[in-house]
Every structure is written in structure tokens, then in C-alpha cells.
Amino acid sequence: xxxxxxxxxxxxxxxxxxxxxxxxxxxxxxxxxxxxxxxxxxxxxxxxxxxxxxxxxxxxxxxxxxxxxxxxxxxxxxxxxxxxxxxxxxxxxxxxxxxxxxxxxxxxxxxxxxxxxxxxxxxxxxxxxxxxxxxxxxxxxxxxxxxxxxxxxxxxxxxxxxxxxxxxxxxxxxxxxxxxxxxxxxxxxxxxxxxxxxxxxxxxxxxxxxxxxxxxxxxxxxxxxxxxxxxxxxxxxxxxxxxxxxxxxxxxxxxxxxxxxxxxxxxxxxxxxxxxxxxxxxxxxxxxxxxxxxxxxxxxxxxxxxxxxxxxxxxxxxxxxxxxxxxxxxxxxxxxx
Amino acid sequence: xxxxxxxxxxxxxxxxxxxxxxxxxxxxxxxxxxxxxxxxxxxxxxxxxxxxxxxxxxxxxxxxxxxxxxxxxxxxxxxxxxxxxxxxxxxxxxxxxxxxxxxxxxxx
Numbered sequence: 001x002x003x004x005x006x007x008x009x010x011x012x013x014x015x016x017x018x019x020x021x022x023x024x025x026x027x028x029x030x031x032x033x034x035x036x037x038x039x040x041x042x043x044x045x046x047x048x049x050x051x052x053x054x055x056x057x058x059x060x061x062x063x064x065x066x067x068x069x070x071x072x073x074x075x076x077x078x079x080x081x082x083x084x085x086x087x088x089x090x091x092x093x094x095x096x097x098x099x100x101x102x103x104x105x106x107x108x109x110x111x112x113x114x115x116x117x118x119x120x121x122x123x124x125x126x127x128x129x130x131x132x133x134x135x136x137x138x139x140x141x142x143x144x145x146x147x148x149x150x151x152x153x154x155x156x157x158x159x160x161x162x163x164x165x166x167x168x169x170x171x172x173x174x175x176x177x178x179x180x181x182x183x184x185x186x187x188x189x190x191x192x193x194x195x196x197x198x199x200x201x202x203x204x205x206x207x208x209x210x211x212x213x214x215x216x217x218x219x220x221x222x223x224x225x226x227x228x229x230x231x232x233x234x235x236x237x238x239x240x241x242x243x244x245x246x247x248x249x250x251x252x253x254x255x256x257x258x259x260x261x262x263x264x265x266x267x268x269x270x271x272x273x274x275x276x277x278x279x280x281x282x283x284x285x286x287x288x289x290x291x292x293x294x295x296x297x298x299x300x301x302x303x304x305x306x307x308x309x310x311x312x313x314x315x316x317x318x319x320x321x322x323x324x325x326x327x328x329x330x331x332x333x334x335x336x337x
Numbered sequence: 338x339x340x341x342x343x344x345x346x347x348x349x350x351x352x353x354x355x356x357x358x359x360x361x362x363x364x365x366x367x368x369x370x371x372x373x374x375x376x377x378x379x380x381x382x383x384x385x386x387x388x389x390x391x392x393x394x395x396x397x398x399x400x401x402x403x404x405x406x407x408x409x410x411x412x413x414x415x416x417x418x419x420x421x422x423x424x425x426x427x428x429x430x431x432x433x434x435x436x437x438x439x440x441x442x443x444x445x
Contacts, residue, residue, distance in 0.1 A: 048384075
């Protein structure tokens, strides 16, 4: 198991998380940055690296990807460390007020404070609105993603959805499962044309059942899923015995595990005190798009401001007896860490 | 001086509420709906990434065709109808005047 020790653990390597490393560095606080994505930059790298941003002070326009590169250069003097491609799952507060964080891959991070800079959160499977669906999660027959295809060996499967992942998994699992039924509310598939073609061929060959213009509307079972109801757009219903049901309706940003950390939330965001962007849990701060407060604006430049104030709060949390005096980089340059 | 635009939200069958918005602020229909306190999360802020501003256009002027990104997102949602759109992808312009829409159930 990896174990890392730092002053501030920043969750989220987007622009705001990265800039927080700089502001922390000015106060001689060390940072470790964790992100579920395999690269730094958050949305800027993942979603719009080639898009220009026009509201970064001092830059009439800058490509999102260039802003990330610049931020990485700016924080280099402070030698931040990174854990990328892992999601922070849970935390424990230790007796001395410091924290222990655990990632999805078993990395353990000891830190004096936590700064959540998680942006939109993490992209997680969208769940269809079907009553009782959650009762069959965690291995009881409903799966929102395919982690290990072998789970479905020789099973009777119903897959729902019309996008690429629904098509791809239908094709793949046709060879693994005993029976695959693909349920799609439309009559055509927008996914990659050759995938749609392959599904059609598998259907013609009798290897896949295709139920179009229909939705899965009910799930049944006693502890373990054993059937689903499929309702056609004309209102007719049919019950189908199944071992597993895999709804594949794309991904949507969610708070993720942070939702269960006991922090005060509002509208899917973490409530903070704008004095220092502290959350309801002393020692845990939240900055950038993931937080909310009266007048909140989801702008990168606001996140930068929040990062600066957050670091003052983190410094005070770590050093309750020291009085910090703000120094200007124009006076002192950038300190070394 | 640009004109305000009027759109109608069907809150229940047969029950429409008129909302008025400016056309000179570069707003999206999603932003207008949110400003009128409709329960829309719009988690992604208007990038066609989350699908939580899903509406159904019921009547009114013809709109520009949805982009590939918008269609791909709509296609992935559990519920979709003929008039499905992501309201964040629709600019508020004079051409929208008289549009009738309803909010689609939000799935998260």
C-alpha cells in the first residue's frame, strides 16, 4: 500500500486545485493532489482543451490546455505530488485533527487539511427512474456498468439503452451470457453505425433479442432480481425472467463519494463559509465549482480567489498559534519549499 | 433596443405559464428557466454534458437542429421524445417567441 504524507490534500486537479498548490506554497504548505482522471487539468483537459477562455484576468484569450500547462509551470517550484487515475473514497479524522484519506486503489494519504476542488464531481452512470431499482444494486442483479464480463457468464441478461456502450456490451456479452435482450426506447441507434449493424446481425442470427420502442419499467425479485417488466411505447407490457439487468444510459456528473462524507450540502454542492471556504467539517475546505454559497459564480477566476482564501484558513487550522502576515510575491518572490 | 422574448412552460396539461426573457444577453433557454425558478440542476453549466436541463418542445417556431453533442446526450437519456432538447443548447433569441415547452423528468 502507498502511503503519502502532506499538509493539504487537494481533491481535484482542475485549474482551481492546481492554483491552490501555488497559494499554499506561498504559505510554505506542501500539497498532494488526487484526481480520478488520469491527467491533470480536470474539465479543461478532458472536455475542452482546445477551447479559448476569455475571462482569465491578464489573458485576453487563452486555450484551456495552455492554461493548465501554465498552472503546472507556476506550481512547479512547490514540488506538488500527484495521485492520478484514483478516486478518493473516504476519510478518517485522527485525534490530532489531521486526516487520513483512502483512494479507490488503496492509496493512503495522511494530511493536515483537505481541500475539495472536485469541480463537477465525478462522472457516474445515470440511473433510470425505475421503482425499487436501488434494492437490486450491489450484486443483486442490477449493474450500471460492466466491470467484469465473467459476472454474466451463462446468465439471462437484459441491457437497456441506445448509445455506444449499450451496443458494444450487447455485442460483447452475446458470447458470454446465455441470453441477451437489448431494450431500446427508440427504433434506431445513433451509436457507431458498425456497432448497430453488428447488433442487427446478431439479432438476425438469433443470438440477441432486440426489443425496440420499449422501456424497462419495473424490476422484480425477492432480494435477488429475477424478472423485469418491459413496456412498449403503445402501452403493452411483458415480463421477462432475467438474472441481471444492465441499464446503460451514459454518464452524468455527481458529487460521488463526497456525498456521504457528512458535509453540509445544498443543490448537489458543498456548502461553505466564504470567510475561508471551510465546510461544515473543521479542516475540510471546498473550492471551485463543487462548493456553493450565496452569490456563487462558477467561474475559474472565482475559484482562484477561493483558493487564496482557503489557504489562509488551512494555514490557521494547521498553525492555530501562528499569526500569518500576507506577503506579496512582488516583494518576496516565490519562496522555495 | 432588442425585443424581449416570450416562451410558455406547460406546468400541467392545459396549464401554461408565460415567461419573458431578454434577447440581448446571450442567455440560453436553460438560464431563463433557472432564473424563473424552475427546478433544473444544469450541473455542467451548459456544456451538454449532464442532461439535467432536458425539455420537450411542444409547439412554436422551428428551432435550429441540435448539434451532434446534444443529440448524443439526448440519445443516452432514459427518456426522450420527438421534441426533446437540452435547453442549455438553445440560445434565447427573438426567433424563440411563442415557444411552448415542458420540463422532462430529471434522471440523475
